[in-house]
Amino acid sequence: xxxxxxxxxxxxxxxxxxxxxxxxxxxxxxxxxxxxxxxxxxxxxxxxxxxxxxxxxxxxxxxxxxxxxxxxxxxxxxxxxxxxxxxxxxxxxxxxxxxxxxxxxxxxxxxxxxxxxxxxxxxxxxxxxxxxxxxxxxxxxxxxxxxxxxxxxxxxxxxxxxxxxxxxxxxxxxxxxxxxxxxxxxxxxxxxxxxxxxxxxxxxxxxxxxxxxxxxxxxxxxxxxxxxxxxxxxxxxxxxxxxxxxxxxxxxxxxxxxxxxxxxxxxxxxxxxxxxxxxxxxxxxxxxxxxxxxxxxxxxxxxxxxxxxxxxxxxxxxxxxxxxxxxxxxxxxxxxxxxxxxxxxxxxxxxxxxxxxxxxxxxxxxxxxxxxxxxxxxxxxxxxx
Amino acid sequence: xxxxxxxxxxxxxxxxxxxxxxxxxxxxxxxxxxxxxxxxxxxxxxxxxxxxxxxxxxxxxxxxxxxxxxxxxxxxxxxxxxxxxxxxxxxxxxxxxxxxxxxxxxxxxxxxxxxxxxxxxxxxxxxxxxxxxxxxxxxxxxxxxxxxxxxxxxxxxxxxxxxxxxxxxxxxxxxxxxxxxxxxxxxxxxxxxxxxxxxxxxxxxxxxxxxxxxxxxxxxxxxxxxxxxxxxxxxxxxxxxxxxxxxxxxxxxxxxxxxxxxxxxxxxxxxxxxxxxxxxxxxxxxxxxxxxxxxxxxxxxxxxxxxxxxxxxxxxxxxxxxxxxxxxxxxxxxxxxxxxxxxxxxxxxxxxxxxxxxxxxxxxxxxxxxxxxxxxxxxxxxxxxxxxxxxxxxxxxxxxxxxxxxxxxxxxxxxxxxxxxxxxxxxxxxxxxxxxxxxxxxxxxxxxxxxxxxxxxxxxxxxxxxxxxxxxxxxxxxxxxx
Ligand SMILES: [Zn+2]
Ligand SMILES: [Zn+2]
Numbered sequence: 001x002x003x004x005x006x007x008x009x010x011x012x013x014x015x016x017x018x019x020x021x022x023x024x025x026x027x028x029x030x031x032x033x034x035x036x037x038x039x040x041x042x043x044x045x046x047x048x049x050x051x052x053x054x055x056x057x058x059x060x061x062x063x064x065x066x067x068x069x070x071x072x073x074x075x076x077x078x079x080x081x082x083x084x085x086x087x088x089x090x091x092x093x094x095x096x097x098x099x100x101x102x103x104x105x106x107x108x109x110x111x112x113x114x115x116x117x118x119x120x121x122x123x124x125x126x127x128x129x130x131x132x133x134x135x136x137x138x139x140x141x142x143x144x145x146x147x148x149x150x151x152x153x154x155x156x157x158x159x160x161x162x163x164x165x166x167x168x169x170x171x172x173x174x175x176x177x178x179x180x181x182x183x184x185x186x187x188x189x190x191x192x193x194x195x196x197x198x199x200x201x202x203x204x205x206x207x208x209x210x211x212x213x214x215x216x217x218x219x220x221x222x223x224x225x226x227x228x229x230x231x232x233x234x235x236x237x238x239x240x241x242x243x244x245x246x247x248x249x250x251x252x253x254x255x256x257x258x259x260x261x262x263x264x265x266x267x268x269x270x271x272x273x274x275x276x277x278x279x280x281x282x283x284x285x286x287x288x289x290x291x292x293x294x295x296x297x298x299x300x301x302x303x304x305x306x307x308x309x310x311x312x313x314x315x316x317x318x319x320x321x322x323x324x325x326x327x328x329x330x331x332x333x334x335x336x337x338x339x340x341x342x343x344x345x346x347x348x349x350x351x352x353x354x355x356x357x358x359x360x361x362x363x364x365x366x367x368x369x370x371x372x373x374x375x376x377x378x379x380x381x382x383x384x385x
Numbered sequence: 386x387x388x389x390x391x392x393x394x395x396x397x398x399x400x401x402x403x404x405x406x407x408x409x410x411x412x413x414x415x416x417x418x419x420x421x422x423x424x425x426x427x428x429x430x431x432x433x434x435x436x437x438x439x440x441x442x443x444x445x446x447x448x449x450x451x452x453x454x455x456x457x458x459x460x461x462x463x464x465x466x467x468x469x470x471x472x473x474x475x476x477x478x479x480x481x482x483x484x485x486x487x488x489x490x491x492x493x494x495x496x497x498x499x500x501x502x503x504x505x506x507x508x509x510x511x512x513x514x515x516x517x518x519x520x521x522x523x524x525x526x527x528x529x530x531x532x533x534x535x536x537x538x539x540x541x542x543x544x545x546x547x548x549x550x551x552x553x554x555x556x557x558x559x560x561x562x563x564x565x566x567x568x569x570x571x572x573x574x575x576x577x578x579x580x581x582x583x584x585x586x587x588x589x590x591x592x593x594x595x596x597x598x599x600x601x602x603x604x605x606x607x608x609x610x611x612x613x614x615x616x617x618x619x620x621x622x623x624x625x626x627x628x629x630x631x632x633x634x635x636x637x638x639x640x641x642x643x644x645x646x647x648x649x650x651x652x653x654x655x656x657x658x659x660x661x662x663x664x665x666x667x668x669x670x671x672x673x674x675x676x677x678x679x680x681x682x683x684x685x686x687x688x689x690x691x692x693x694x695x696x697x698x699x700x701x702x703x704x705x706x707x708x709x710x711x712x713x714x715x716x717x718x719x720x721x722x723x724x725x726x727x728x729x730x731x732x733x734x735x736x737x738x739x740x741x742x743x744x745x746x747x748x749x750x751x752x753x754x755x756x757x758x759x760x761x762x763x764x765x766x767x768x769x770x771x772x773x774x775x776x777x778x779x780x781x782x783x784x785x786x787x788x789x790x791x792x793x794x795x796x797x798x799x800x801x802x803x804x805x806x807x808x809x810x811x812x813x814x815x816x817x818x819x820x821x822x823x824x825x826x827x828x829x830x831x832x833x834x835x836x837x838x839x840x841x842x843x844x845x846x847x848x849x850x851x852x853x854x855x856x857x858x859x860x861x862x863x864x865x866x867x
Contacts (some may be wrong), residue, residue, distance in 0.1 A: 026769075026859065026863065027862045027863050047811070050772045050776060067841060083574050083575060084575075086571055086800075086801075101811070102811030102812065103810065103811070120762065120773055121760075121762075121769060121772075121773065123761075124759060124760045224759070225757060225761075226580055226621050227759075227760055227761045244585065244620070245619070245621075245624070247586035247591055247596075248586070248598050249585065249625060250580060250584065250586050250587060250588075250595060250596070251580070251581070251596070251599065251755075251757050252580055252584070252586075253576050254579065254580045254584065256584055256585060256586075257584060260585065315574060315578070316578040317578035317579065317583060318577050318584060318585075319573070319583060322577060364777070371835055
């Protein structure tokens with residue numbers, strides 16, 4: 001199977017897309033995933049792009065994206081978009097696709113879908129498209145939720161309908177039993193990580209390319225590599241000495257520093273990090289009119305929770321605004337911590353069962369809280385008959 | 386953005402003049418490396434030495450202090466293209482020039498001083514300075530900028546020696562303020578999100594020698610092609626201990642390191658010296674000796690491996706038969722850098738197709754094959770690398786012209802720098818293509834045909850070589866070269 005078919009299948013199997021087509025231009029043009037429209041072929045030709053991917057999002061993502069794109073080019077506040085996509089251009093017209101893709105990695109064409117251009121091929125195009133899907137979804141639901149909380153609701157009906165559709169298609173709370181006694185050997189650690197990663201993706205708690213996972217044993221941290229997929233971790237784990245006697249961690253997840261600090265200050269030995277959609281959404285819904293508004297992702301000082309998971313600010317990686325300064329201290333007294341607009345970190349003492357359970361519990365709490373915000377605003381604003 | 390002027394200095398009669406390129410030249414070639422290439426192409430017959438800054442020089446954007454340099458390579462007769470850090474590029478811009486083009490030969494050794502005008506004489510202390518390394522015999526002598534920075538490979542020092550030019554000094558510019566723009570923030574966020582740059586084991590902490598551990602683990606150190614024993618894993622950048630960071634200027638990564646007044650080797654130097662068996666506790670001293678002498682460490686280590694001589698002995702008295710370097714593992718006369726081609730086939734393809742000769746800083750395949758950015762690619766597969774290399778060669782050519790440091794490209798793409806310079810990534814990539822193809826046309830004029838796009842024999846396994854040859858052909862087709 002080609003890489004192109006692999007990612008088309010991923011998009012479809014994860015129920016993210018109804019249709020996905022790659023147009024690949026090397027010294028000749030190849031199409032994967034069905035027929036490419038004439039407009040798409042023209043765009044590929046004009047852009048001379050190596051790898052173009054068209055994705056028609058499945059519901060509820062398509063409607064959520066349409067709504068997020070209502071006012072044109074949008075800049076969601078989730079960390080993925082802020083760091084890598086910056087903004088998502090929006091157009092009604094296929095003819096404007098090339099000019100948008102000359103500027104940005106992906107464009108949304110209303111009533112059609114997402115188009116991305118990727119110089120590095122299949123996987124990169126897949127990542128761009130799934131980032132747009134994620135960020136459009138998160139933007140629509142967080143905007144709607146916040147409006148509802150501020151008693152200024154809009155789109156509540158649509159949101160409730162999409163919410164139900166989402167629960168029907170995606171929400172699963174049946175936890176698989178994961179390996180126990182994983183610290184026996186290198187092999188048992190690596191296979192337990194691969195198993196937990198796969199389960200996290202299968203439960204819909206993270207899109208395959210994102211998230212990270214680690215185990216600390218003795219003087220080593222076993223951590224998923226940057227750019228690895230949580231559902232394909234075989235051979236994708238770096239072993240980093242905690243005494244920092246080697247730089248093999250250069251390719252480790254960008255959150256290595258946070259993981260390392262958590263192991264330093266707690267007695268937990270495994271960490272699981274995912275981007276469950278409604279935990280991310282709930283982390284961004286805040287009715288407070290505080291002076292740090294707009295800087296919430298790195299400077300929020302409000303004490304807030306998703307379920308019982310405290311929300312901390314912090315950006316990806318390193319630097320003064322990074323979560324390495326906020327997440328580990330919060331992890332001292334909590335086994336689940338949510339990073340604003342980003343995702344959830346959970347820990348447990350010796351295997352991944354507790355960590356995975358905490359992750360689903362946080363997401364279940366987020367779903368409940370979200371639904372009750374929408375329902376509350378609906379009853380309070382409906383005019384009495 | 387642009388000063389609009391190139392300072393042309395003729396050393397033969399110690400005269401100077403001003404060149405004012407058309408706007409269309411700036412539009413097409415951006416500045417930096419691109420402008421160097423344009424000037425070299427239009428003045429090839431006078432064998433000029435060219436330095437250029439770019440539109441982002443002095444802007445305060447991250448990693449924009451690099452100075453581009455280009456000339457005919459005195460070692461090979463091909464093209465020499467590189468860049469270096471320090472205050473030189475910003476100082477040149479501050480004096481009102483986008484470039485400096487030097488031709489001719491002075492009768493007596495001179496220093497060129499640019500300080501509100503041009504003079505020949507002693508360089509004032511604390512000026513931004515470029516000086517030739519001390520070894521005037523070798524044809525691969527490097528330069529030293531601000532006593533600390535240098536180019537990736539040697540040759541510019543030799544040019545200066547041949548011109549009888551000891552040094553160039555420019556009154557330094559004030560350090561620019563960091564711009565208060567969303568583009569600056571976007572770039573900073575990406576730098577901070579990159580484990581290879583600012584992560585705990587990143588090059589921001591340990592210098593580019595941090596890459597040694599990955600190269601060791603992936604078995605792509607130079608000992609592989611030298612057929613020498615694999616060096617020890619534990620004598621790595623971490624073993625050097627904590628160091629002091631030195632910024633090339635406007636850089637928040639600051640990957641150049643210093644300890645006890647000595648510079649810590651870059652990845653290529655470190656890996657090369659370790660691979661030819663220099664004891665770990667002598668590495669820093671040896672590297673700094675080479676730095677002052679202008680001895681290109683990569684070329685020197687090839688000579689050491691080829692001659693079988695004792696390394697210390699070789700470096701302290703380079704035999705004349707090596708004044709033109711080694712000849713066993715070269716592309717277009719340039720020795721392979723410190724990444725073995727059989728363990729990184731995109732990098733290998735890049736060695737073959739770079740106008741520079743064997744050079745990883747042209748196609749940058751190390752970024753995705755080893756560092757997994759922006760996405761990981763299979764380093765054992767050459768298939769599909771032609772199209773990726775072309776995109777990266779173009780992006781890198783544009784980045785070198787803005788200029789932006791190659792290490793920033795581990796995390797940041799043209800998209801963010803395009804926003805900083807008021808254009809689009811696609812436009813920059815188009816310019817990058819022009820800039821790259823211009824360099825191809827220069828090497829053609831210098832006598833390097835397409836048949837010189839090849840690796841030395843015997844480095845790849847037979848089945849690798851077959852796939853390599855067919856991907857190389859695809860590369861040539863896609864570049865429109867056949
Ligand atoms: Zn994350
Ligand atoms: Zn806030």
